Amino acid sequence: MSQLKIRLYHLLKHGPSLKQIKQIHAQIIVRSLGGTNNLVGALIRSYSAYGKLKSARKVFSKYPTLPPTFLWNLLIQAYSKTAFTEQSLHLFKQMLLLAVPDDYTFTFTITACSRHRTSLGYGQNCQTMVIKLGFDSDVCVGNALVSMYFVYSKTVSARKVFDEMPQRDTITWTSLVKGCVMSGKILEAEQVFVKMPERNEVSWAVMIAGYIGHKMYNDALRCFNDMLVDDNVKPNEAILVSVLSACAHLGQLNQGKWIHFYIDKTRFPKSSNISTALIDMYAKCGKIDYAKQVFNKTEKRDLLTWTSMISGLSMHGLGEEALKVFDEMLVEGIKPDNITLVGVLNACSHSGQVKEGILIFNDMERVWGISPKIEHFGCLVDLLSRAGRLEDAFKAVKTMQMEPDDVIWRALLSACRIHGNVGLAERVIEHVKKTGGGGRLLLSNLHASFGQWDNVRRIRESKIHKEDDSTPGCSYIEIDGVVHEFLAADKLHPRIMEISLKLNEVMKRISLDGDCIPARKFNSELSI
Incomplete structure (x- = not known):
């Protein structure tokens, strides 16, 4: 019988199919092996791996005596990884009446509190029990507490747990970095990252993603290049996708090409995420032919x-x-x-x-069950406006179920200027005045386009007396492999000024022709 137990246990450990798991389960029932701890634990793990938590719980409930702590832990952990995290908390309550929790129990339960999003009080109670039972020195429990407090934006509590931990590992430090990023404290995250004794690929991924989330794309690329110097760490999928996104935002074609070369050279698995990031990067860097090549070579497209x-x-x-x-x-x-x-x-x-x-x-x-959002109405207005169907575009704006934003009004006013429809423009302005959103700027631009400079001066002077907390426009341009960043009203680099002047000349010729020109011709005209 012992040989059979060992054989069934090893079969469960080696990732059987769901059908095989059910066959093994049947053997356990027929052979009356439902009280074998390791075998029952392996069966619960196997069912949980396939998301069959009802079957796992049934195995647990059929245990002939009071289940040992580690079986409770397996089920609590399984539920903590799903959308039914409240079941983890329910099991934990039951366990407190029937068994003694250990450090793993609290790790999994606190993790469930992080994911349930309404269980901060429950998590704080767990921390109290952790201290009473002497598990506050456990690294895994501490890591779970740090993550939980950051999820609930309790930065002070998270930092207090971190500072009081007698031992910390890479996960602890990474949790603190991630928490600072989540709290919008990117500079603090950077300081913590620099102090880390050791970093793994997850640590680098969190820091790079943090930079990108705060639109600090140059810093993301710098961080990536620093990571490449570390021989102990290789970029994972999350890092490569993040860095390709930074290249796309900056127009950093050379860096993007290098990453593509690295992926091919190291035979890095080309998942749909990698392929999507490459396509997006090439398209935004002006290389649509390269994007097509990546797309055509992608076997599994989502x-x-x-x-x-x-x-x-x-x-x-x-x-x-x-x-x-x-x-x-x-x-x-x-x-x-x-x-x-x-x-x-x-x-x-x-x-x-x-x-x-x-x-x-x-x-x-009607076909796809998707209610149009403001972005779709914006596209429709732009579509009709470009075709000269201004009244239809205005009608579409008025029938929107949501309040039109400045982008839609600007698109419609721009069409009015292009087509010389002053009457409709005035009607649009009346609607903008009623909403009060962005009206001064739109009015100023409209009067300027019709040469009504007195009105422009009056509107802009009235704007000076109002607070303007708007974020200045920011642009990036790559020159000789270096990405330059500048804000509105910055003094331009001489080379950027030269390109800008030449760009204006080309755009004037395009507007005179009245037609779009292919990207290749545009690049040759610009000669950069």
Whole structure:
């Protein structure tokens, strides 16, 4: 019988299929082995790995005597990883009446409190019990407490637990870095990161993602380059995706190409996330042909991959190609989401496919069950405005279920200026005055476009007397492999000024022609 127990245990340890687990479970019942601790524990783990928590709980409930602590822990841990975290807390309450908790029990229960989002008080009670039972010196329990307090934005409590921990590991320090990032204290996170005795790939990933979350893209690339010097750490998928995102925002094509080369050279698994990040990076850096190559070589495409390719083509004015890719996606049986449809509607707008765009907009709720958001109405207004259908665009704005934002009003006013429709522009301004959002700037721009400079001066002078907490515009440009950042009203680098002047000349020629020109011709005209 002991040989059978060992054999069944090893079968469960080696990742059997769900069908095999059920067969092993049947053998355990037939052979009356339901009281074997290790075997029952392995069975609970196996069911939990497949998300079959009802089956795992049934195994637990059939235990012939009071279950030992480690079986309670397995079930509490399993529920803490799911959307049913409250079950972990319910089990913990039952356990306190029937068994003695250990350090693992508190680690899993506190983790469940972090994920339940309404259980801060419960977590604080757990901390009290931890101190009473002498588990406050346990590293894993401390790590769980630090993470929990940061989830509830209790920064002072999290830092207090951290400072009082007699021992800390890399997870402890990483939790503190992540917590500082979550609290918006990126500089404090950076200071903690620098002090870390050791860093692993998760630590680097958290710091790089923190920089990107705060739009500190240059710092993200600097951090990535520092990580490459560390021979003990290799970039993981999260790091590569984050850094490619930074390259996309900065237009850092050279760094993006290097990362692509690194992925190919090291034979890093090309998941859909990696492929999506590469497509997005190449598209935003102006290399749509490279983006197409990555897309065509991607074997497993998910919604994000398709959406990234559609948005990239739309960004480059290749509306017909974007719609073709969208049709291919639908044939593959992939349902679009909000972001996909924004990309498709933009593609229709940029390529003048008005009928197709209106049809897709009308199909959003009827076919795909997606209620149009303000972004979709913005695309529709832009689509109609570019086609000169200003009254239809104005009607679409008035029928919106939400309050139009400044972007939509600016798009409509811009169309009024282009088409010389002063009457509609005045009606639009009346609506803007009623809402009070961004009216002064829109009015000023409108009067300037019609040469009414006295009105412009009056509006702008009135604005000076009001507080203006708006964030200045920020731009990035890459020159000779170096990314420069500058704000509105900054003095420009001489080379940037030269490029800007040449760009204005090219744009004037384009506006005189009245048509879009291919990106390659644009680049050759600019000669940079």
